[in-house]
Amino acid sequence: MGGMKRHSAIGRRGFLRSASAALGAGFWADQTLDGAVQNVNRNSQPSDLKITDLRIAVIKGAPMTCPLLRIDTNQGIYGLGEVRDGASKTYALILKSRILAENPCSVDRIFRKIKQFGGPARQAGGVCGIEMALWDLAGKAYGVPVYQMLGGKFRDKIRCYADTTESHDPKVYGQRLKERKEQGFTWLKMDLGYDLLENEEGTLTHPLGTKYNSPPNLQHMFTGHELTDKGIARMADFVATVREYVGMEIPLAADHFGHIGVNSCIRLGKALEKYNMAWLEDMIPWQYTDLWKKITDAVDIPTLTGEDIYLKEGFIELAKNHAVDILHPDLATSGGILETKKIGDSIQEYGVPMAMHFAGTPVSCMANVHCAAATESFLVLENHSVDVPWWDSLVEGIPKPIIDHGFITIPEKPGLGVTLNEEVVKQHLLEPGYFEPTPEWDKERSHDRTWS
Numbered sequence: 001m002g003g004m005k006r007h008s009a010i011g012r013r014g015f016l017r018s019a020s021a022a023l024g025a026g027f028w029a030d031q032t033l034d035g036a037v038q039n040v041n042r043n044s045q046p047s048d049l050k051i052t053d054l055r056i057a058v059i060k061g062a063p064m065t066c067p068l069l070r071i072d073t074n075q076g077i078y079g080l081g082e083v084r085d086g087a088s089k090t091y092a093l094i095l096k097s098r099i100l101a102e103n104p105c106s107v108d109r110i111f112r113k114i115k116q117f118g119g120p121a122r123q124a125g126g127v128c129g130i131e132m133a134l135w136d137l138a139g140k141a142y143g144v145p146v147y148q149m150l151g152g153k154f155r156d157k158i159r160c161y162a163d164t165t166e167s168h169d170p171k172v173y174g175q176r177l178k179e180r181k182e183q184g185f186t187w188l189k190m191d192l193g194y195d196l197l198e199n200e201e202g203t204l205t206h207p208l209g210t211k212y213n214s215p216p217n218l219q220h221m222f223t224g225h226e227l228t229d230k231g232i233a234r235m236a237d238f239v240a241t242v243r244e245y246v247g248m249e250i251p252l253a254a255d256h257f258g259h260i261g262v263n264s265c266i267r268l269g270k271a272l273e274k275y276n277m278a279w280l281e282d283m284i285p286w287q288y289t290d291l292w293k294k295i296t297d298a299v300d301i302p303t304l305t306g307e308d309i310y311l312k313e314g315f316i317e318l319a320k321n322h323a324v325d326i327l328h329p330d331l332a333t334s335g336g337i338l339e340t341k342k343i344g345d346s347i348q349e350y351g352v353p354m355a356m357h358f359a360g361t362p363v364s365c366m367a368n369v370h371c372a373a374a375t376e377s378f379l380v381l382e383n384h385s386v387d388v389p390w391w392d393s394l395v396e397g398i399p400k401p402i403i404d405h406g407f408i409t410i411p412e413k414p415g416l417g418v419t420l421n422e423e424v425v426k427q428h429l430l431e432p433g434y435f436e437p438t439p440e441w442d443k444e445r446s447h448d449r450t451w452s
């Protein structure tokens with residue numbers, strides 16, 4: 001009986017081998033060997049990749065100052081990243097010695113190694129810029145776009161809104177925003193600061209001798225600046241005029257209110273309800289979860305914060321407490337591409353959508369685009385460079401204009417999908433040097449452990 005079973009098993013295996021051989025013969029009859037490996041990147045062996053250098057080129061006037069970084073490898077392929085707008089290139093360079101000789105395809109492991117060196121706002125720039133470049137390298141090594149390595153895409157195009165130069169004349173500002181709508185943008189944002197009231201008596205209560213946002217960088221709750229009813233009415237009338245130009249149908253968000261107290265934020269928010277704002281952004285610092293919830297619960301239009309939060313935990317805290325209605329990471333601060341996708345996925349569990357803050361070159365822009373493509377809860381991506389005539393020309397390899405009627409098409413090429421236009425980049429450098437070697441940063445050392 002056992003012999004019969006053994007004979008039967010051998011027979012089945014023999015049949016399968018014969019069938020496989022027949023299928024294989026048919027395949028090779030129709031396909032060449034070259035055809036079978038046409039998608040393999042022969043210039044890269046991912047398991048043997050090693051980081052050999054990190055170099056910097058600083059762009060000015062894009063419209064911000066933006067340090068680009070390039071991570072080189074032993075196989076000739078490189079990855080591009082970007083330190084957040086307005087941040088120091090040193091935030092990236094100090095991490096060079098910690099990534100040399102690492103395999104750049106180990107993106108998450110390297111990120112966990114260096115993330116202790118990031119912090120809120122611009123302090124995260126080096127960690128996030130390196131993370132972007134690692135994804136660019138990994139995508140090139142494996143021959144796939146970054147979004148595919150994140151699990152695929154939910155959309156083919158990314159909706160954008162554009163920063164628009166403000167004016168204290170609501171008719172001028174309204175016309176500028178109307179022109180954005182005519183350019184094809186389907187989402188708008190305006191600045192609405194209490195600097196509008198600087199020269200209007202009776203609109204602001206504040207300690208005598210202080211001025212708008214004075215002293216600088218003092219958090220809102222500690223300034224003693226409060227709007228009067230007259231000031232609130234003036235700011236609401238400003239928005240009413242803008243709405244006359246753009247209509248009520250298009251989302252219109254507002255930002256840069258100034259360092260006013262929590263009660264002024266609530267009273268202003270209530271006055272803006274009838275204009276159906278898309279969101280009220282960063283009315284107070286992001287750290288104050290309970291105060292944010294107080295504002296959000298009192299106002300019947302969406303609230304938003306997040307561009308200065310580093311890592312997912314701060315976002316999750318705000319989301320689970322329903323302290324704001326929308327969260328707004330800047331990928332160049334929040335932890336990079338993968339961490340920002342984790343943020344979007346995590347806050348989705350609490351019913352909170354994700355908009356994305358961005359102000360940089362097309363390199364960081366493409367990092368945002370891939371992340372937005374792979375995140376289901378994504379709403380809209382900011383862009384500050386629509387009026388910079390040479391911005392599109394900084395990169396090659398994607399359709400131009402990059403923002404076409406308010407949308408960016410997701411690149412399908414490996415990695416981030418762009419290469420630099422060296423000639424144009426060199427025309428807009430803040431300082432001499434185009435990705436020069438940085439050996440002085442090769443041996444920066446410390447005992448980096450954060451626990452004992």
